[in-house]
Amino acid sequence: MTRVETEMWVRVAALEEIPRLGARVVKSPLGDIAVFRNNQDEVFALRDKCPHKGGPLSQGIVFERKVTCPLHGWTTHLDSGQAVAPDEGCTATFPVKVEGGEVYLQLERP
């Protein structure tokens, strides 16, 4: 079998559609994915579930490369999906990139 080398990037939005220090929810076949944009216009994509009790991280307050969950205040690293110590837990991350002002997400690896 030959391996398909192309990566499967799908466009989700223009960068401008995601507020700085904010997030948008992307409805996907894999469930809700939160796509964040920080003050440096870096984007991150996490499963929209806090490692604590499944709260919607997309609704949290974003700072640097972190988000604080709106339900009980756990903070999660946007780049790794890991909870900030001393809390323990993690949520799934998805590859995401910005090209030409458009945000692309990779839902499955080739």
Place this chain on the structure above:
Amino acid sequence: MRKMKLVMVGNGMAGVRTLEELLKLAPDLYDITVFGAEPHPNYNRILLSPVLSGEQTVNDIILNDLDWYRAHGIRLHLNKKVTRIDRVRRRVYAEDGTEAEYDRLLLATGSNPVILPVPGKELKGVITYRDIADTDAMIEAAAKFRHAVVIGGGLLGLEAANGLRVRGMEVTVVHLMPWLMERQLDETAGRLLQQSLEKRGLKFLLPKETECLVGGAVGRVKAVRFKPAPGSAPGEGTEIPADLVVMAVGIRPNTELAESAGLHCNRGIVVNDTMQTFDPRIYAVGECVRHRGVAYGLVAPLFEMGKVCANHLAHMGIGRYAGSVTSTKLKVTGIDLFSAGDFQGGNDSEEIVLKDASSGVYKKLVIRDNKLVGGVLYGDTVDGAWYFQLLKDGQSVADLRDHLMFGQTHLGNTGHAGQNKAAAMTDAMEVCGCNGVCKGTIVKAIKEKGLFTLDDVRKHTKASSSCGSCTGLVEQILASTVGGAYAPQSNTAKPLCGCTELTHEEVRKAIREEKLLSIPEVMEFLNWRTPNGCATCRPALNYYLVCAWPHEAKDDPQSRFINERAHANIQKDGTYSVIPRMYGGVTNPDQLRRIADVADKYRIPTVKVTGGQRIDLLGVKKEDLPRVWADLAMPSGYAYGKALRTVKTCVGSEWCRFGVQDSTNMGIELEKAFDRMWAPHKVKMAVSGCPRNCAESGIKDVGVIGVDSGWEIYVAGNGGIKTEVAQFLAKVKTREEVLEYCGAFIQIYREEARYLDRTVHWVNRVGLDYVKKRILDDHEGRKALYERLLYALQGEKDPWQERAAKGVARHEFESLSV
């Protein structure tokens, strides 16, 4: 880039705490080398007493194990005493020839025990009490010998004596002064302490001065001889047998190394407020230091120093150490003793004293100029932390005076079954009802993880991190577990969050005086440590800006909690609840029909009547919110915000046969006047039409009660976490006055309370007298306050209709798809 080299001499609690703080701030700035004269990694010296008495082992009290040093890439030289600093070549040399180069040097050499200059001090069996080696020597002696003499009846001496007694020795404590622990206790408490220690089998000789230590056959100490009492003939001195003599007469800052390097010392290495010695490359922290003429021997101040020092080592350049107020707690199991501040008092101070000799309780509080300046607690110390807080904050206790002695009896009254004494709780009992944390879990975390502050305990265990009502209990547990190391953080000087050193008040002042209009401006002007703050400071800053500069400051939705951003209340499953405003709790068939239709149309699972006389639609999907609002065609009830919530009313004179005032319409007027008002926290109001008070005005932020001759206004009540009865503010005649007085009160609260303070917290801090002065005595001021509130509210638009009809913030409610 080559890393800077940091060398630390001294591997004790103060120094290592400084490194921990530094690693938090700047993990990669330095290449770190540590020299320790002892063979152990950093351990909790405070807990040597429980080790001596056998309640804990040496392993239990290790704070940083060798893995910790390894994990942080710290080069650790144990068992190596540094003997020389070459300040010109910037190198330190240890006894065995090991050397290290530094760019910054941190001295944390601690202190040495004082050895009495008496003949026989060099005999075998004569030791001090300072480190693990001393403790081991005592444990060993206790196994072999019978008679122990402890010279010194201070904190350390008594802990040593108790430990040796527990290990089976006959122990005599010799003390130069007329009562024990004279530096922490007054005579009454000192005597009570002596009595209870005597009951445990300790013997005391005091006042008594040691003349010499008498040696026996094998060069080991055999007896202690005392000087004759004043007035008796020479040669009449007595002698007692001793196989072990522990000298615990005090400590002296260890400045030998610093002095030999030519650093300025004066009974301690002299440092400035940034913990620098006279050589700016050399810092010093801990017991070896003398700061503003004071040397500290307790842990809490050392940690404060460490924090400041780390900040400067990390090149942040903010933070000054301004000295500490200290408190003492004796760590002898079963004896509760607490002392802080100026406990002796004097002619210019007053004392409140409670003495119950048969139950062994003695409490003395010293008050000067209406402030608590010191105190001694014996037998019942549960309120020690609270008194210490009052003392540190320098808060006026005039209002508390009549019940001050009885302590902080209300720690909150939900969630922990009415428990207010941590000591009386078993390990299995629940302390934090929100997060389900029991006492044992907290104690374990404090001991195993080496926690010293309330914030640490909150982070690790979550106890008291939600509603906060068990904070008092958690502080008690912390205080009793870490003893003298516990330092409650001063309320008045508490920084807004970890992103700044500044207090709420300082930040607000800058916003006002410098006319700062946006969060980035505030952060830049006030040198915020973090690029865009955190979830604690951003909502606070946003509120402070909007409050200080209405119609001018930029409201930043991304700095608001989701509820205020979405104008609905997020629920545990991520859906929202919607509560429309029903002014004064009055509705009509038309509104009810619309609510019913909306519930049907959007399949809203739960419709509930709230405690605030409104209707709650629960389980609304976020994307449905704008349409739900459009169909309801009712204003937002702000049930999600730090804002004016409901104005609860009773039926009043329009219908009720007892009513003397039209409370319903008064409530509607108030609610319409203050609608759409943001505040530091939620604001709840109520209006009752007669003193029967069916609207429960007594537990609201602002409660109004109609009486035959007018209206009574009550403020700062609270029906939540901790029930607080509202306090009487004023009686007025007209409806206009009700609006003006209530509005003025709310406006001072808006302008001066800290973000997330309810009215009761703020009034408790500033005192009701202050509020009365501003509202009742200053007529112009009251009117100006009311005007400012009305100006702030002018032209505020209903957020629901803005979003439903005009498409404001559409992105907030629409999801993307792939």
